[in-house]
Amino acid sequence: MSCWQTIQDYGLRSLGWGERLLPRDNFTLCDQFTLIGSGMIWNVYFGIFALVSGFFFATLVALGKASPNPWLRKPSEWFIFLFRGSPLFIQFFFGYFFFLTLKSHFAFFSPFTAAWLGALIVLFLNTAAYSGEIFYGALQSIPKGDVEAADAYGLSGWNRFRRVIWPTMLRLAWPAYTNEAIFLFHATTLVFFSGFPAWQQRGDALYYASYFADKTFNPFVPYPILAGYFILLTIIVISVFGLINARLNRHLPQAAKRKIRLRPNLIR
Amino acid sequence: MFEYCADPSQLEGFRWLSCYLTTGKHMSLYWSVVTVLTLLAITAPVALAFGFAGASAARSSFFPLRWFGKAYIALVRGVPDIAFFLFFVIALDQAIEYLRHKVLCPDWEEPIRQGNDFVVCQAAKMPLSSAPQWVHESYGFGIAVVTFAIVFGAFAANVLFGAMRAVPRAQLETAEAYGMSQRQTFWRVLVPQMWVFALPGLSNLWMVLIKATPLLFLLGVEDIVYWARELGGSKTPRFTDYPHGDWRMWYFLALLVFYLLFTRFSEVVLDRIMARLTHGQATTGGEAQRKAA
Amino acid sequence: MNTQTPVIQINNLHKAYGALEVLKGVSITAERGHVISLIGSSGSGKSTLLRCCNLLEDSQQGEVIFKGEPVAWKGTGHGRRPADAKQVLRIRTNLSMVFQQFNLWAHMSILQNVMEAPLTVLGRDRAEVEKSARAYLDKVGIGDKCDVYPAQLSGGQQQRAAIARALCMEPEALLFDEPTSALDPELEQEVVKVIKDLAAEGRTMMIVTHDMKLAADVSDTVVFLHQGLIEEQGAPEAVFGAPKSERLRGFLSATQPS
Amino acid sequence: MNTQTPVIQINNLHKAYGALEVLKGVSITAERGHVISLIGSSGSGKSTLLRCCNLLEDSQQGEVIFKGEPVAWKGTGHGRRPADAKQVLRIRTNLSMVFQQFNLWAHMSILQNVMEAPLTVLGRDRAEVEKSARAYLDKVGIGDKCDVYPAQLSGGQQQRAAIARALCMEPEALLFDEPTSALDPELEQEVVKVIKDLAAEGRTMMIVTHDMKLAADVSDTVVFLHQGLIEEQGAPEAVFGAPKSERLRGFLSATQPS
Amino acid sequence: EGKTIRMGTEGAYPPYNYLNDDGKIDGFEIELGNELCKRAELKCEWVTNEWDSIIPNLVSSNYDTIMAGMSITDERDEVIDFTQDYFPPTASAYVAASEGADLESGVVAAQTSTIQAGHIAASGAQLVEFATPEETVAAVRKGEADAVFADKDYLAPLVEASGGELMFVGPDVPLGGGIGMGLRESDTELKAKFDAAITAMKADGTLNTMLKKWFGEETAAY
């Protein structure tokens, strides 16, 4: 069977398209690359959606935590504390359990026990809490002159936030936030590893990698392939974040900027 | 544990619970808490040191060193910790034994790789197979520390690298203008000022590190989650004196409480450090501190 | 508005940083269209006074009255804060400040810095604001630096950008904290002209300065602050010509050509 | 040292930020114990020139010679950098700078700021350094602010701390970038006195200033910088008394009392 | 020769191997393994290792044998060696919460990447995989799955203890060969020793006694 054929058969296997049965013997490198790659679709899906939705929620939570109003502050603090304070797999466990219970009472919640929605929600809350704390930390290190000038010019509420605080906050938070984004993508491997059930062998990259490791008893092929895919994904994440970072820092003096450009993006 | 525990099936309520919670297996659970805390206590400084070295290397003006630092940060950060743990530990272990083999058994004829097998001479085994169990466990623990430190060191390096860049140019420039050497500027101005920018990122990393301890069992260290899962699973009367249904829920709740308490404790400590660092600084945080005072 | 009502009025203001008492009961009245200069030695509390005026600092005692409307407070002593956020906003919108350290927003270009507040706070039309922003930047002589970031400007250019930013708000009153400290004498003359124009338009100004010539040139009233108290105030001719207090005489003697 | 060798000598220096040419061939010579004032309008490149002097900025062309020892370069044009890091260090150790924006180290108390360089760069004895640091802080009048952080100081106090920091290095030459911009006239007189004392001790100084009186008071040579070129230089009496260039006359006219 | 044989096991698969109340490793294979070592005159020591990496750790010599309820399959035999089986070929079985469970096209739970999971994937039923066997049974209890498909010996005590809530449905399915002890392919000497010991235990009936003790009277024997 040619590799192209394998790709056609298994390229979208993680979504349920293509061959119904996974390869069972004579595993080729092509099999492994294709299936693990197919599993990456789920990692990317979970990562992107949780990241984007989590970003907005994190901003709200960070503002809540920085707010002098206890009605906003307390819930935000507790939210961050709860989700930052517990391991993700416990969150998956309770999340799954919670959705299962809901489902037995309201039919509306049926999709929530499936990974695509249930795990996404857990990941969303998790990343919102972590990013929220990062943003909160950044809020605390904004140069006071910037905020003062905004105050003095009567910038208030939304405008003060959007025009002065937010950009500076993002700029300061960005390196840590990049880390968080990477962690999030890595955390998506936990979804099927210890959390939500995989239906009809539709799993993520780690699911297929461990499938192969289990079948070939050789961890040195599938896991490095998985690692390779993730390094690729991480490099993409880092470069996208790096572009944003460059934009956030575009006001830095020319000299510093030139130095930044000499550094390949992947290290940020 | 207690004398009345001889026949648990006759016990009820508190007495039953007191016997149940003091079985040898539960003792292992409690012991694993110590293991996990020890691991964290050792890993954190080691990872920070790795991070510091990585960040400094990535800033170095010496090309190969810079390249190495950047490759370390980029590659290790790219791999999910689970995937890393699933193959790296075995690889690391084999690498160590391979080196020892080369040194200790120079006149060994048989190949090291025999088909699928990786076989080194007895003297090169790490630890020796005749070593007592605790040596094996400590070795496993040590490997776990190193692996964790390598992984989290890469993230720490990234945070520190970013923090070093966040220090305003003018501050470094001034140091240079006063004739401080690169080295002095680095240690006297850059590093002290960097912490305030690095701390939020490092705190976050610490939180992630705490939450990564459940992966320890992948490294052969039996951690709290391993025991909670083991103890919480339903038990039939055939294999235990304390049969029960699926109690994972309760064990996980206990874990949750443990992690939350530990997090809270960490936060208090980190907040203190942060408060000290922001004291008197021209930032929102410093300003809030002043106004609150 | 009743022209008789002072635009800014400060009564018996007390302000301390922790244990350090900086203002110990200061009262100042600024009528519409008047220019008040604050002079005094370094560390005497001039910047602090300006910052209290637009409520960037909380004060512990005393009144701040803007156009007849006293600031409402809640709490007392070190816990005293403005009670009504809306009121604070309203006051600040009518009161622009040029900071001693300029405080330009580092992440915005100069033009954006100037346009920001008129656009977002006053909600003025973008095209119109841009036109007037460019005009003000031209007026202070940095029209060619519209698109660079603050970090790429020289000290004096930054200061002028900060002035343009304040002017572009076209506020009722302006607070200048050493607006010419980084400017050469030529530009200083420009600023003097601008201030006089503004006063003629009926805008009220409070100016902190170390430059006695500037104070003499532009002000209706000169206030000499010493150790947190007003040591002397009056028309510039009186204050500079015939200083009554010993301390002020000492202070001024330094300005005579040696 | 041969007293005839100038301490700082700059030959035909060219410096551009990207496409913006800031210095277009500037030559200055500062003899030992001499005070040179740089005047010129805002943005004319004065700060840049000072920064080139102690090699904080790379220049594209021309020589910087410190005590007869020319800076060694590698590369050309925009790629030109000092070749010898040791040499750069040696020069900077003998050359202290007061920045226009003060640039106090934010994480250190004032006393630490002042003691830092003598301790780490010169490796002097801690007790002795502390004594002289306190003395310098007293001299500039902020001896009571030893233990606070820069952010808690007024503008003028920060500037004085920056001056104390430069003095405590007891360097051969000093570069002052508008050292009195945030100071009141009294303190300015203090600074004038300090500068004169330093010159009497044989220290060389380059001072950027907008204050013509300061320039006239302290300098041996006044240099008028205009659009990246030296338009005129000479003794203060000559430059201020009988300016030759049209441009300088215009510039100076602004300083006459109106 | 003074060498300690390190015996790898999982410790989470009663009655083959599990941790008893004292937290010590216990079970059929432990008792058997200790007996075998005695007969082969070897010094043995037990090591627990999680299932996923149990074979890779064997081949990289972190322990010397595997006794972890591991069925002898062709795939495994390619990578490691097995002794003769010490447990006859096992059956897998379905357990459901009601008699009428649909095993052909319904939802069947199995543990991730086990032979049972492979079997269901190939059948027409909808496979749903959980990370631990615990969860597969829980899924049936919660109604997430119609049935669970697993090793019969694992399920039997659970069915017994459930008080009628769970029941075996459908026919048993023979999967895999018997269970044997895994060894490195290069370790032929050790393999011979254990093989001999197993043969001896089979011959004198001690193995059968042990099987009956752990798996009940009606279990298959030699």
Ligand SMILES: Nc1ncnc2c1ncn2[C@@H]1O[C@H](COP(=O)(O)OP(=O)(O)OP(=O)(O)O)[C@@H](O)[C@H]1O
């Ligand atoms: N980092 C930079 N990037 C680009 N342009 C710069 C940078 N720094 C300064 N410039 C430009 O170089 C010119 C000279 O600046 P410089 O700071 O030397 O002026 P200056 O003579 O000190 O003025 P001032 O009296 O206002 O401080 C200015 O036009 C300024 O905009």
Ligand SMILES: Nc1ncnc2c1ncn2[C@@H]1O[C@H](COP(=O)(O)OP(=O)(O)OP(=O)(O)O)[C@@H](O)[C@H]1O
């Ligand atoms: N954030 C702060 N915390 C503590 N003390 C402060 C703070 N800001 C200012 N001070 C102190 O308050 C006093 C008055 O400061 P202020 O800035 O009002 O002085 P100023 O009159 O503007 O002086 P200058 O002319 O030097 O700018 C000074 O002694 C200063 O040290």
Ligand SMILES: [Mg+2]
């Ligand atoms: Mg001030």
Ligand SMILES: [Mg+2]
């Ligand atoms: Mg300048």
